[in-house]
Amino acid sequence: MPHRIAYTALAPRLLPVALGEEYPLPENILEMRRITKRYPGVTALDEVDFYLRSGEIHALVGENGAGKSTLIKILAGAESKDAGEVKLDGRVVEIMQPRQAKDLGISVIYQDFGLVPHLSISENIMLGREPIRPGPGGFIDWPALHGVAAQVMTELGLNLSPRTPVSRLSVAQKQMVEIAKAVSTRARIIVMDEPSATLTLHELDRLFDLIRALVRQGVSVVYISHRLEEVFTIADRVTVLRDGKVAAVKPICQTSREDLIRSMVGREMAGDYPKRVDSLGETILAVENISRAGVLHGISFTLRKGEILGITGLVGAGRTELARAIFGADRVDSGWVMLEGRKLSLSSPKNAIAQGISLATEDRKEQGLVLGMTVRENTTLANLQAVSRGAFVDRARESGAALDFVRKLAIKTPGIEQKVRNLSGGNQQKVVLAKWLFANSKVVIFDEPTRGIDVGAKQEIYQLMRRLASDGIGIIMISSELPEVMGMSDRILVLHEGRIAAEIPAGQVDGETIMRYATGGGQAS
Amino acid sequence: MNTDTKTIGPTQARETTQAAQAAQIPSMPGASRALLQEYSIVLIFLGVCVLFAVWTGGLFLRPDNIMNVLRQISINAVIATGMTFVIITTGNIDLSVGSVVALVAVSSARILKALALHMPIWPAIAASCALALVVGGAVGAWNGFFVTRFKVPPFISTLSMWAAARGVAFILCDGRPIWNLPIQFDTIGRGYVLEGVFGPWIPIPVIIMAVFMIVAHVILTRTRTGRYAYATGGNMEAARLSGINVRKARMIAYIASGVSAALASLVLTSRLASGQPNSGEMYELYAIAACVVGGTSLSGGKGTILGTFIGALLIGTLNNGLNLAGVESYTQNVILGLVILGAVILDQFRKRD
Known part of the structure; x- marks a missing residue:
């Protein structure tokens, strides 16, 4: 298909406007139609349409829990869909297993890499497809294995010895190896799930160069990210998911940062949150200067009886880490916590519970309950x-x-x-x-209290939280759902990279402002 | 009268069904199926008993043979009781118990002979038994210490003790069994009580097994220690974040396992009237087999002492019945292997629901 390559050799992001309707748009290589996925108690995807054009870089954005990961897992064959169809090159395909996705040329690079640390780069790239020496015995043809791997790496401009063990590589290098692996399987669709989460700026530039090189070779890329700047740098089009539905699909040049944020957040702020109480009690909890190297940096705040303090921020901003520190589940390097004027020992959850602090963890099934x-x-x-x-x-x-x-x-x-x-x-x-x-408990910390809970039950949880507060319990509510944060909190702390980026009283704030602080753009604007 | 009964009868019946339905939500078929699965091992056991009864022409079911079976399983059942504790609490197995049996056999024999020179015989026996249990508990504590403090994988920690404890056992006796124990010590393994109450006599090992397993059952089902064991094995992180001292819970399990092995060793030493450094070989595997056949889950958090008892009983019954039926021991091993496999497959089916 030479014309496809010709298109993408042009600046792809100019395509839709620059060429307009005079030329046919590149056809869709992938069409996911009306994809629905339900988990017990929650609908993760509700008739989602997602189209990927040949040779484009398509960003997939949305809040935590909007359904991005579920959609990708369905594409990768790691989850089964309840309804809908997937078309590849116009043909309906049923992807039941990861293996099938690979065979169809779909490759997903997850945040936690699927590399075997003690094997070399080339062994990882060729894993499961090792070339075999002719003759009996089925021995691995090592020169061929290293040769193929080296060739792929040269194509991608990776300057590493293919015999290096993967465990010695940096995170960015591991990612490059993952991409090389995907390319070597002749993947036509590469999905990157938050590839930038742990990269430095320089490494990010390298990654972008690599992605552009891939596109020139005819690969189509789905790029999942929280960071909107990146989306504007690299993507041709963007699909916004919200609450398991498609909120917007736009060419990147026809949208703006504010526009995207609005699509991501833009729920109706219905008056369906329980009423706040006017009078708060005295201070019950005081957190002083809590720090933990690389995670939390000098965090201080207070909590009053009957108050619901909302804490929000992006993934990796240190919200859960802060909760675990106060609860004594993780150690802290410095700082202390006062409960009703007494200094707490932060040595163990057992201590925290005995003193009246509790933590309702984000992950109920792994950390909150003994399911059996x-x-x-x-x-x-x-x-x-x-x-x-x-x-x-x-x-x-x-x-x-x-x-x-x-x-x-x-x-x-x-x-x-x-x-x-x-x-x-x-x-x-x-x-x-x-x-x-x-x-x-005198203080209850809720980490994502309504994650994975359907709408009706959410209401009940909200009512209960408010009732607890009015009974004099201090509540810290960690949440990435902005409407929830704005609707429930008496006061909001926004965390960014382990620091408090803003402290905002309730009712004086809109979602866009919070998002701006959370993405680190607070002071600038 | 007649009309009364006619009207009351069906109404009562209906009420009972409703009550039954209310009690067993979600649905009757599901509940009865679960019940069947829960007791399927009992059914298998009963089936095996009937089979042997017919095969041996009733010999198998004679009261003295039943007592025989119980006495034969007592050592394995006691070890398996401790093993059940470890598996429930940690989802891992304790590989060291067989070697602990040997270590305790030799050390308790030495201690007993030494003490018997200096004090009256019964206090000497009591003291050496107590010390034997302490030795077993200490070995368990050692296992638990390295698992909980140094995060040594439990398999490795107990594997190293499997090797080391037997080595120490051989060192302690220069590789030679310790004979000539006081004759009174034989009572533990060979004595009988309650002659004539239940028809035959009851061997003391059976009494020891019964008391020990009942105590363990009560601890697991009725005390906080037991609840913490299940919680720690079911979800260690959730248990820790609920304020449970999961280190302590696991330590207790390993100590319980060591004490069980020591108790079993006392019975064995007494039966053999000697401290044998090579005793207890492969006992860990028989204990694990009893737990697994009895439905204890190797992923932790699930299992009962009753199940383990039935597991040990089934294995013992197979041994005994096949012996009586004249099947030689090689074939017996093959059958035991198949039974273990069958029990686990049964457990997998149970989990799938």
């Missing part, structure tokens, strides 16, 4: 001594307590002996909440 245990057992886990007599657990009192919380929090479960594995996301979150309430 029952509602009853999870409810009392953090304060089992309260229903014990000596060493023995008093089953009757324990059941009573669990039943009490099931009623109070309206947890939808067939009974307290149900394993929490079988509950929906919203009800699992309520069990987490029950656990912390049972532990008599």
Whole structure:
């Protein structure tokens, strides 16, 4: 297809406007139509359309949890779709397994690389496709293996010995190896999931050069990123996902940063958040100068009784790390925390819980609940001594307590002996909440309290949080969902690269401002 | 009267079904299937018993043979009890228990002979038994210490103890079994109690096994220690973030395993009337087999002492029944291997739901 290459040899981002309708646009190499994916309790993708043109760089942007990763996983065969169709070169394909995606020329480079650290660069590039020496025995043809790898690397301008073990490479170099691997499989579609997350500016330039070189060779690229500057530097078109739906598809030259942010955030700010209370109590928690090398830098703030303090920022801004530091789950290098005027020992979660601080983790299934245990057992886990007599657990009192919380929090479960594995996301979150309430918490830190929870259940969680606050509990709510942050918080802290970029009282702020602070553009504008 | 009963009957029946349905949400078929799966190993065990009863012409079911089976499984069941603790709490196995049996056999024999020279015989036996349990617990603590403090993979930590403990056992006795233990010590492994109460006599090893397993069952199901064991094995990070001392929970499991091995060793030493440095070989694998057959999950957080008991019982029954039926031991091993495989496949089916 020579004409395709001719097109892309021109500056591709000028194509749609410069050439207009006089010339036919490059055809779609990939069409994903009406893709729907449901998880228990939440719809991750709702009839999403995604078209990738031949030889273009297509950015995929959206807030955390908007559905980007799910869409890519479906393309890569790592997840199955519930509805919709995928067309490659106009033919419908069913991608059931990662292997099939590879065979079809689709290659995904994830944030955490799929490289084997102790093997050399060339072994990694050729993994699973090692050339075999002719003759019996099926021995690997090492010269050919290194030769092929070296050739690919030269094509891409990578200046490394193919025999270097991957474990000795920098993150950026590993990424290059991943790309070389993708190219060597004759991938026609390369998906990069947040490739820039850990790169320096210089490395980023190299990456962009490489991506452009790929496109010149006829490869189409899907580029997923949070960082809008990059999207404007590299992409030809952009698709914005929001809440599992397509919010916008535009050529990059017909949009602006503000426009994209609006599409990403732009939910109706319906009055569906519980009312704030006017009077807050005295200060209950004071965080002083918490630092941890490379992650948190001198963070200080206070929290009052009955207050909901929203903390937001991009992935990697240090939100979860801050929560874990206050909770004693990770060590800190300096700084301290005062609870009701007493200095806390930040040595362990056990200490934090005993002193009245609790953390409802972002990842309920991995960190918040023991999924194979029952509602009853999870409810009392953090304060089992309260229903014990000596060493023995008093089953009757324990059941009573669990039943009490099931009623109070309206947890939808067939009974307290149900394993929490079988509950929906919203009800699992309520069990987490029950656990912390049972532990008599004075301060509850919620990390992404409504992640993976459907709309109706979100409302209930919001109501519960507000009710806790009005009962005098101090609440820290970490969230990347801006409407939630704006709707729920009495005050908002925006983190950027481990520092507090802004502290904003509620009701005086719009999503765009928060996003600007979160992307590090606060002072400039 | 007649009309009364006619009207009451169906109503009652309906109420019972409704109650049953309410109690067993989500659905009856699901619940009954789960029940069947939960007890499938019991059904298999009963099936095996019937098979042997017929095959041996009733010999297998004679009360004295049943007591025999129980006595034969007692050592494995006691070790498997500790192993169940470790598997539930850590999702890993303790490979050292067989060697701990040998270490405790030799050291307790030496201690007993030394003490018997200086004090009355029964206090000497009691003291050496207590010290034996301490030795077992200490070995378990050593295993746990390196797992929890130095993050040595449990497989490696207990593998190294598997090698080292047996080495120490041989060193302690110069490679020769320790004979001539006080005759009273034989009671532990060879004595009987309650003669005539249940028909036959009850061997003391069976009593030891029963008491030990009941205590372990109560600890696992009724105490905080037990709850923390399940929570730590089910999701260590969630348990830690719930304020549970997961290091302690794992230490307790390894210590329990060491103590179990020591207790089993006392029974064995007494039965053999000697401290044998090569005793207990492969016992760790039989213990693991009992746990696995009994439904303990090797990914942790799931398992029961009752299941382990039935697992040990099934293995012991196969040994005994096949012996009575005249099947030689090589074939017995093949059958045991297939049973372990079958039990795990059964467990996989259970998990799939």
